[in-house]
Amino acid sequence: MAGKVPRIAVYKFASCDGCQLSIVDLEDELLEIGQRFEIAYFMEVTRAARKGPYDVGLVEGSISTPHDVELIKSIRKDCKKLVTIGACATAGGIQALRNWANVEEFSKYVYAKPEYVQTLEKASPVSEYVQVDFELRGCPVNKYQLLELLSALLAGRKPNIPTYSVCMECKMKGNVCVMVAKGIPCLGPVVQAGCGAICPTYSRGCYGCFGPMESPNVKSLATSFIDLGMNKKDVILTFRGFTGWSKEFREVDGLIEG
Ligand code: SF4
Ligand code: SF4
Structure with missing residues (x-):
């Protein structure tokens, strides 16, 4: 151009x-x-x-x-x-x-x-x-x-937008992980960076508004939520937010047992 x-x-x-x-x-x-x-x-x-x-x-x-x-x-x-x-x-x-x-x-x-x-x-x-x-x-x-x-x-070039996860931004900010420290479910490990990890910075879990990162391991995170004590229905609802209909998040119910 x-x-x-x-x-x-x-x-x-x-x-x-x-x-x-x-x-x-x-x-x-x-x-x-x-x-x-x-x-x-x-x-x-x-x-x-x-x-x-x-x-x-x-x-x-x-x-x-x-x-x-x-x-x-x-x-x-x-x-x-x-x-x-x-x-x-x-x-x-x-x-x-x-x-x-x-x-x-x-x-x-x-x-x-x-x-x-x-x-x-x-x-x-x-x-x-x-x-x-x-x-x-x-x-x-x-x-x-x-x-x-x-x-x-x-x-006339490709935008330089990171495709790594919110977790990366969260760690670069020096935040204490809300999931590890407080047991709060957080979608940061599978959500694309870009917001500066706003929610974990204020001690809330990420609810996924930036959508899935490149090659997210949705099954692993959903299983971690079950290990936190969540039931299957709540795990599914955690993924069903602003980007719940994305290809990677919409089929989470088929990935977990229960
Ligand atoms: S709080 Fe969320 S985004 Fe931050 S490191 Fe933990 S899981 Fe990742
Ligand atoms: S919900 Fe949106 S603004 Fe909050 S941490 Fe996740 S991606 Fe960032």
Whole structure:
């Protein structure tokens, strides 16, 4: 992309808008971002939308309606590079917890007129429908990782985002392990770094908002939770958080005895 200002588009699907707000929240860097990129489409910020094609599409949110499926396919055609941002777009998000239940049953209780609700049976990560060039994790995404992603897009290189675990960051901070010292279940050993091990730093277990690290040993950690005295149901529920529908976490019930 060297030699011209890349055109960027930011899209939202089923989500809370937090990752889009993380872009706006880059206060000190925002002016420079505006100079280095043409922000051509970003409805959260402005209704002035310029038509594609775009060099980069940043996508927040999971795919949960038939309309979403059509839209993400057309976005893919419009964007040379497509990057998903946040737990909803990369793993389905908290709304994907309904994937283990009957969505029609839920709709009956939540909506006064469920017959007007058009939804897919499952809420899914974007990568289940179109090819994605890069996934930026987190709920919401981390400011420094977002800046690294934008710098890498400008330079035409791969973003330098670690794929090791939250445990690594936790140890580098010198934290005492909450699981070893206090018996608090922590997903840090199988979750991708990026947050700076926020939760263990405040004496809480990691609940997995950055999603699975590269090649996580989910079975081993789930077995350690059982050894801590947890029952199988609670172990399964510990994995079913913001990224519970990720490929690596969704099948934890089949990995443990009981
Ligand atoms: S507290 Fe969690 S993230 Fe930190 S070392 Fe222990 S298991 Fe790993
Ligand atoms: S420690 Fe885990 S749950 Fe907490 S912010 Fe980091 S990845 Fe998310």
